[in-house]
Every structure is written in C-alpha cells, then in structure tokens.
Amino acid sequence: MPAPRLQMTDVHKAFGATKALRGVSFAVERGEVHALIGENGAGKSTLMKILSGALKPDAGSIALEGIPFRPGNPLHARESGVAMIYQELNLAPHLNAEENILLGREPSRLGRIDRRAHRKAAIRALDELEHHIPLDVPVGELTIAEQQLVEIARALVTEPKVLIMDEPTSSLSRVDTQNLFRVIRQLRERGVSIVYISHFLEECQEIADRFTVLRDGESVGSGRMAGAKLDEIIHLMVGREIADIYPPHARRPEKVIFDVHQLAGIGKPADVTLELRRGEVLGIAGLVGAGRTETLRAVFGLDRIQRGRVLYLDRDLTRRSPRGSWRNGIGMVSENRKEEGLMLEQSLADNLCLTRFRPFSLFGWISRRRQHAASAGLMGRLGVRAREPGQAVGELSGGNQQKIAIGRLLHHDADILLLDEPTRGIDVGSKQQIYQIMNQLAEQGKSVIFVSSYLPELLGVCDRIGVMCRGVLSGIRPVGDWSEHEIIAVATGQK
Amino acid sequence: MRISWRKHLNTLGPLVGLVFVVLIFSGLLAWKDVADHREFSGDETMSFFAAMGEAELFGLRAFLGGANAKIVLTQTVIVALGALGMTLIIISGGIDLSAGSVVALCSVVGAQLLNTDWAAGLGVVLITVAVGGLVGFANGAVITGLRMMPFIVTLGMMTIARGAAKWLGGNQTVNFPETPLLNLMALRAPDSFLPLPPGVLIAAVLAVVTAFLLKHTVFGRYVFAIGSSEATARLCGIRVQRTKVVIYALAGLYFGLAGLMQMTRLGQGDPTVAIGLELDIIAAVVIGGASLSGGAGSVAGSMVGALIMTTLRSGSQLMGWPNYFQEIIIGTVIILAVALDRLRHKKAQ
Numbered sequence: 001m002p003a004p005r006l007q008m009t010d011v012h013k014a015f016g017a018t019k020a021l022r023g024v025s026f027a028v029e030r031g032e033v034h035a036l037i038g039e040n041g042a043g044k045s046t047l048m049k050i051l052s053g054a055l056k057p058d059a060g061s062i063a064l065e066g067i068p069f070r071p072g073n074p075l076h077a078r079e080s081g082v083a084m085i086y087q088e089l090n091l092a093p094h095l096n097a098e099e100n101i102l103l104g105r106e107p108s109r110l111g112r113i114d115r116r117a118h119r120k121a122a123i124r125a126l127d128e129l130e131h132h133i134p135l136d137v138p139v140g141e142l143t144i145a146e147q148q149l150v151e152i153a154r155a156l157v158t159e160p161k162v163l164i165m166d167e168p169t170s171s172l173s174r175v176d177t178q179n180l181f182r183v184i185r186q187l188r189e190r191g192v193s194i195v196y197i198s199h200f201l202e203e204c205q206e207i208a209d210r211f212t213v214l215r216d217g218e219s220v221g222s223g224r225m226a227g228a229k230l231d232e233i234i235h236l237m238v239g240r241e242i243a244d245i246y247p248p249h250a251r252r253p254e255k256v257i258f259d260v261h262q263l264a265g266i267g268k269p270a271d272v273t274l275e276l277r278r279g280e281v282l283g284i285a286g287l288v289g290a291g292r293t294e295t296l297r298a299v300f301g302l303d304r305i306q307r308g309r310v311l312y313l314d315r316d317l318t319r320r321s322p323r324g325s326w327r328n329g330i331g332m333v334s335e336n337r338k339e340e341g342l343m344l345e346q347s348l349a350d351n352l353c354l355t356r357f358r359p360f361s362l363f364g365w366i367s368r369r370r371q372h373a374a375s376a377g378l379m380g381r382l383g384v385r386a387r388e389p390g391q392a393v394g395e396l397s398g399g400n401q402q403k404i405a406i407g408r409l410l411h412h413d414a415d416i417l418l419l420d421e422p423t424r425g426i427d428v429g430s431k432q433q434i435y436q437i438m439n440q441l442a443e444q445g446k447s448v449i450f451v452s453s454y455l456p457e458l459l460g461v462c463d464r465i466g467v468m469c470r471g472v473l474s475g476i477r478p479v480g481d482w483s484e485h486e487i488i489a490v491a492t493g494q495k
Numbered sequence: 496m497r498i499s500w501r502k503h504l505n506t507l508g509p510l511v512g513l514v515f516v517v518l519i520f521s522g523l524l525a526w527k528d529v530a531d532h533r534e535f536s537g538d539e540t541m542s543f544f545a546a547m548g549e550a551e552l553f554g555l556r557a558f559l560g561g562a563n564a565k566i567v568l569t570q571t572v573i574v575a576l577g578a579l580g581m582t583l584i585i586i587s588g589g590i591d592l593s594a595g596s597v598v599a600l601c602s603v604v605g606a607q608l609l610n611t612d613w614a615a616g617l618g619v620v621l622i623t624v625a626v627g628g629l630v631g632f633a634n635g636a637v638i639t640g641l642r643m644m645p646f647i648v649t650l651g652m653m654t655i656a657r658g659a660a661k662w663l664g665g666n667q668t669v670n671f672p673e674t675p676l677l678n679l680m681a682l683r684a685p686d687s688f689l690p691l692p693p694g695v696l697i698a699a700v701l702a703v704v705t706a707f708l709l710k711h712t713v714f715g716r717y718v719f720a721i722g723s724s725e726a727t728a729r730l731c732g733i734r735v736q737r738t739k740v741v742i743y744a745l746a747g748l749y750f751g752l753a754g755l756m757q758m759t760r761l762g763q764g765d766p767t768v769a770i771g772l773e774l775d776i777i778a779a780v781v782i783g784g785a786s787l788s789g790g791a792g793s794v795a796g797s798m799v800g801a802l803i804m805t806t807l808r809s810g811s812q813l814m815g816w817p818n819y820f821q822e823i824i825i826g827t828v829i830i831l832a833v834a835l836d837r838l839r840h841k842k843a844q
Contacts, residue, residue: 322729323732345791364712
C-alpha cells in the first residue's frame with residue numbers, strides 16, 4: 001500500500017506552559033475529504049498553522065506522500081503542495097478577481113505583466129470550479145460566496161495536493177454551501193486531498209469521507225464518515241454525554257408585548273411584521289442576505305426606518321437611537337462580534353457594563369471594586385472561563401467572548417433581547433450554555449428574537465419561527481409546525 | 496502578584512525607558528568629562544578611573560543635579576499639557592494635528608489681551624484657554640458633523656489657526672507689559688530644585704485629574720470604548736458624536752493652556768512659535784504606550800513620554816551635540832519605543 005497523501009504522527013506543540021497539541025495523529029488519503037472536528041480550543045488552528053508552515057511542531061513527524069515534510073514558512077508549504085483557505089478570507093478587496101487569483105505569481109517579463117497570459121490563467125482556474133465570476137469587479141463588491149470561490153481559485157493556481165479549508169461555510173447560506181460542496185467534490189475527483197474543518201457536524205457528515213476528532217490537543221478518534229453516528233462524534237468531541245444539546249422547555253408565552261408592523265428600511269427589510277410575546281423565543285430563519293440582520297438593526301434603531309411601526313407595551317418606539325432602545329429595556333447582540341459586539345482590548349468588566357454603569361457609579365465616578373464584583377457574579381452565572389474581570393476580552397476563546405457579549409444584556413436586565421447569530425463559530429459546549437441562558441431568560445419572562453442560519457438550533461430552542469426571504473418575513477408559526485425541509489423551501493422562495 | 500505586575504507594565508515600560516535614557520546620558524557625560532580632564536591635564540595616558548577620580552565631572556553633575564531637573568521639568572510643561580489633551584484624543588481613536596498652531600494662536604491671544612485693559616490676570620487665563628477649547632470644539636464639530644477624518648480636519652485647522660495667529664499678531668511677535676502671569680514659568684533660585692515654577696505644579700495636578708477622569712469615570716470608559724470599537728460603542732447606546740466633540744473641546748482647553756505657558760515662557764506672543772509641536776506631543780503619547788489605532792494609552796505613560804523627550808534634549812545639549820543630531824536621536828527613539836511596545840504586546844499574547 002502506498003504512503004498516504006498526508007500523514008501526521010504524534011505531533012506535539014506547547015506555548016509556554018499551555019500544551020496546545022498533546023499527540024495528534026491522522027492520515028489523509030489521495031482524493032479524500034477528511035473532516036477535522038473539535039471544539040474551540042481543541043487544537044485545530046494550531047494544527048493547521050503547523051501544516052501551513054506558520055508554526056513549528058515541538059515533536060512528532062509529518063510526511064507528505066511518504067517524504068518528511070517540515071515547512072519553514074507558508075510560502076514553502078504552498079510550494080510543497082499544501083494550500084490553506086482561512087476562515088477570514090485573505091483577499092485584497094480593491095483588486096479584481098483576476099488580480100487576486102494570480103496575486104504573487106503574475107506571469108511577467110522583466111517586471112511587465114503579460115496581460116493575456118494573466119487573464120488566461122485566471123479564467124482557467126475559475127473554469128475548474130465551473131463558476132462564472134465577474135473578473136473586472138473589485139472583489140470587495142462580490143458576495144462572500146463569490147469571494148470564497150476566488151480564494152479557492154487562487155489556491156488552485158499552485159496545483160495543491162492538500163487543500164485545507166477552515167470553517168469555509170461559516171458565513172455561507174445553504175445554497176452557497178451546496179455550491180461549495182459541488183466544488184469540493186470536483187476537486188476530490190481530481191485527486192486533491194481536502195482537510196475540512198467545521199463546527200457544522202451535519203455538513204461534515206454530508207461532505208467528508210472520513211473524520212478525525214480532536215479534543216484537548218489530542219486525536220481521540222477517527223473513522224469513516226458513512227455509518228458514523230452524530231451522537232458518537234459529539235460524545236468524542238466533548239468527552240461527555242450530551243443527552244440533548246437543547247434544553248427542554250415548557251414555556252407558556254403570555255400576551256404580546258412587542259409589535260413590529262410592516263417595517264421597511266432602506267433596501268432591506270422590505271416588509272416585516274411580527275408580534276413577540278412575553279417569555280417567548282421567536283426564531284428568524286433565512287438565507288444570508290435575506291435581510292434578517294437588517295431587520296434587527298432597524299428594530300433596534302441602528303439603521304434608518306423608511307416605513308412601519310415598532311410598538312412596545314403600546315409605546316411607539318419607531319424612531320429612536322440605540323441609546324433609546326437600551327433605555328426602554330431592549331438590547332442587541334451583533335452578529336459581528338469582533339467589530340460591533342466587543343471592545344477586544346478592553347476588560348471583561350467594561351465590556352459587560354458598557355450600557356449601564358449606574359449601579360456602581362455616583363456622579364459619573366465609577367467604583368471599580370463594585371463593578372468588578374458585579375462582573376464576577378455575571379461571569380459565574382454565564383460560565384465564562386477567565387482569570388479575572390480586569391482581563392482583556394480579546395484573550396478569551398470565541399465561546400467565552402460571545403458569552404460576554406450576551407452577558408451585557410443580562411447586566412442591563414433587558415426585557416427584549418435581539419440576538420443575531422449568537423452561536424456562530426463557537427464550540428458545542430458554549431452553544432449549549434447559550435441555549436440554556438436563552439431558556440432561563442424566557443422563563444423569567446424576557447422575550448428573545450433569535451436570528452440563526454443553523455436550523456437545528458432554531459428548531460430546538462424557539463417557540464415560534466418565521467422565515468425571511470428577500471427582505472420579507474413570512475409564515476410565523478409554532479415550531480412544531482416546521483421541519484428543516486419546509487424552512488429551506490420558504491427561505492429559498494420555493495413556497 | 497503576577498497579575499498586578501502585568502497591569503502596570505504599560506506604565507512601567509516608558510518609565511524603564513526614561514531610566515535607560517538617564518543612565519545612557521550619565522555614562523556619556525562621564526566619559527566626556529573624563530576625556531575633557533585628560534586633555535585639560537595634558538596627561539593623555541591617565542587611566543579612566545584615575546581621571547574620573549580627579550575630574551570634577553561638571554557635565555554629569557549638571558545633568559543629574561536638582562537645578563537641571565527643574566529646567567527639564569519646566570521645559571516639559573508645554574509638551575506635557577499638550578500630551579494630556581492628545582492622550583484623550585488618541586485613546587478615542589482620533590488625532591489632532593492643530594495642537595502646535597493652537598498653542599501659537601493662544602500665545603498671541605493672551606499677549607493681545609494683556610495689551611488691552613478689559614481683561615487682566617485670571618480673566619486673561621480663562622479667555623485664552625477658552626479660545627483653545629473653541630478651536631477644539633470646532634474640530635470635533637466638523638469631524639462628527641461632516642463625518643470626516645480627524646487627520647484631514649485638524650490638518651486644515653492647523654493652517655487656519657496658524658493664519659489666525661499671524662493675523663491677530665499683525666504678522667509679528669506681540670510684546671506685553673509686565674504681569675504676574677510671567678511667574679508661571681519663571682525659574683527662581685536657579686541653583687536648587689525647589690521652588691518649582693507654578694506651571695510645573697499646574698501640569699502635575701492636571702495630569703492627576705486627567706488620569707482619574709480616564710480611569711475612574713463613565714466618561715473615561717466611553718473614551719476607551721469609542722477608540723476600541725466605535726461600532727460597539729454606538730450599538731451600546733453611547734452618544735459617540737457628542738462624546739467626540741467633548742473630547743476635542745477638552746483637548747483644545749489643554750492646548751490653550753499650553754499656549755498660555757508658551758507665552759509666559761517667552762515673555763511674548765509669537766505666531767510662529769511651536770511649529771511641529773504637535774508631532775512632539777503625539778510622539779510623547781505614543782512613546783507612553785498609546786496606540787494610534789485607539790483604545791489604549793495612559794496619562795502616566797504620556798507624561799513619562801514627554802519627560803523622555805525633554806531629557807533627551809537636555810542631555811544632548813550638555814553633550815554639546817548640534818540640533819540636527821538631537822533630532823535624529825529623538826526620531827530614532829520614537830521608532831524604537833513603538834517597536835519595543837509591539838514586541839511586548841506580541842509576547843503578552
């Protein structure tokens with residue numbers, strides 16, 4: 001039997017006292033899609049950085065087609081046939097697709113770019129993906145899905161043997177995800193080995209041939225995807241039984257307290273009507289770009305409203321600022337944690353308390369001791385793993401960061417919570433904690449609007465679900481009346 | 496224990512830098528004193544330590560003595576006052592290039608006021624400082640009202656304020672009659688450290704007040720929040736635009752006060768003074784650990800940064816180095832300080 005395309009054996013890596021990798025072994029065959037599964041902090045990113053040459057392992061060996069592989073830097077790794085597509089795309093937004101695809105390897109003579117060869121090479125790379133992307137538009141103006149294809153095309157120019165994809169679908173809609181999977185299958189046909197990292201287990205199941213589970217820096221299991229049970233994989237990931245990720249709930253939402261009527265913004269949303277009850281979790285499903293985020297922003301007062309009404313306890317709150325929303329007990333968590341959700345360099349305590357310093361301030365003077373005491377209490381309630389309230393929030397893992405972003409609404413004691421993709425890109429354990437928090441809040445009589453692209457969690461957590469398609473929210477129904485299939489049908493406009 | 500250390504690292508870094516600068520110049524000056532002594536005594540072969548024992552080390556003593564410390568502190572006042580305002584602005588993610596011109600403008604305003612008889616003493620101080628605040632307010636209003644880059648707006652204001660200063664001064668320096676205000680920066684008892692000029696004490700008190708404002712008030716948190724992530728601040732209901740206007744206006748007050756100090760130090764209003772001062776001020780803040788992308792910085796750091804700049808100047812002068820040499824050194828120190836800062840942050844991660 002020939003050597004596998006890529007083989008990692010007992011790889012170790014430590015950062016100071018922290019052992020990021022404590023023995024990782026896995027093998028990827030030629031023309032195989034291999035899913036790498038693990039919670040945040042399990043060591044996936046470290047492993048990928050080692051493969052792409054950004055980090056050097058402390059111990060263990062890596063072999064590429066049987067030959068020892070020790071990439072000194074990312075360029076070396078790429079030239080050896082290992083290409084990487086990061087979660088955050090690395091494109092030059094002002095350059096067009098063609099220029100991006102060939103960035104760094106422009107066909108040229110004496111520094112003068114050979115225009116014709118340039119275009120031909122770019123078209124060839126895109127043709128392999130069987131997708132048409134406008135070549136002359138700055139990539140910043142393309143959709144995320146198109147940008148991702150550009151990135152893949154760029155990776156293909158070097159004819160990689162191994163292509164590593166880190167959370168490629170995290171910002172893609174269902175349809176775009178299916179397109180991406182088609183591309184991945186084509187690459188597989190041509191013998192490219194793909195290491196596929198994702199939080200979405202269902203997706204891994206759909207696309208991968210085999211899987212390896214990482215937990216706490218160790219590879220704890222691998223096998224063929226076909227026939228593997230989801231529960232077993234989750235069990236391997238968390239090392240404990242998760243009877244049900246979604247907490248059981250027996251809520252009885254009461255009267256309608258929050259009323260959005262025919263809301264329209266500039267462009268999106270086009271027409272949104274919804275009623276939110278006291279003690280209810282209302283889910284909003286839809287494809288990326290359907291206008292879900294824009295709806296929350298307009299309701300919250302971040303974006304301008306063109307038409308429609310927002311009523312809360314019979315008060316007209318249609319035109320107000322975010323400040324006015326907070327004052328009325330409405331809070332929001334942005335989908336963009338790094339830019340709009342948190343102040344990464346600032347302390348956990350300040351991030352938690354930013355909307356309400358009043359409990360520990362007098363005439364604008366803050367008692368740091370009392371602020372930190374209150375923050376520590378909240379951190380305990382949220383299960384945040386951190387050193388102390390004065391620690392910078394950027395030092396925490398994604399899941400813990402997100403808990404802080406949500407914790408702000410708890411500190412503010414908001415009655416209406418607008419949550420935009422609150423579980424995106426975080427590990428299963430943190431997700432479960434966030435579901436529990438939402439559940440508790442609803443039981444306390446708070447009301448939640450929960451926007452998500454992940455259907456199982458909407459079905460598992462919400463009381464009712466509405467679906468957005470092209471700026472219009474329709475068909476709000478009790479969760480029991482929905483199936484994943486039906487939601488997708490409405491979201492894609494088939495119904 | 497380890498944690499509290501880390502917290503103070505940001506202030507401690509610049510402080511270590513200051514000690515380092517003092518030590519280097521002490522060494523250089525001792526070396527120079529010894530060389531001078533060898534030459535003076537005609538014994539070129541005298542050993543270093545013997546020469547050191549015999550030499551009177553005038554240069555070193557002058558550098559480390561209380562009298563020089565007083566001069567250094569007094570020379571720092573103007574940059575330090577400017578750095579207080581600039582620290583607020585830079586932490587909030589902005590920049591103000593008009594600081595130097597505002598200092599010049601306010602020095603002329605103060606001098607002209609002293610030449611009239613409708614304001615005296617405290618009145619002159621208040622009006623002069625208020626003019627600085629007004630310019631800052633204008634900066635803030637344009638930046639937020641027209642949603643323009645602070646760099647561009649204050650670049651324009653830099654020229655406008657300079658022009659206004661020349662206009663108001665009739666394109667020349669403005670003399671004024673004897674006034675008690677001249678005591679603000681006067682060096683009395685030049686041979687001893689005390690008494691310090693009132694200007695130094697005023698700057699010190701304001702530094703403490705500003706540090707408290709930034710660290711212990713809601714306003715301070717908002718300044719950090721806006722610099723750290725303006726979108727987050729907006730989402731959290733902070734009145735970003737209004738807070739920014741307040742920040743620029745407040746900083747303008749500091750620049751106005753710096754202008755007044757400038758006027759009393761020179762004994763005249765000078766529309767062409769303090770050209771490029773804004774860059775010294777920004778350098779002091781950046782040496783002090785602030786990030787030009789906002790969200791980080793401290794008053795203590797900026798004050799040490801300002802002291803480092805003046806100490807470098809003082810040491811270079813005592814070494815007898817020409818002006819251009821000082822400039823090269825200061826430029827190098829700015830780059831080194833920021834490079835070290837980046838290295839430290841990388842390690843912290």
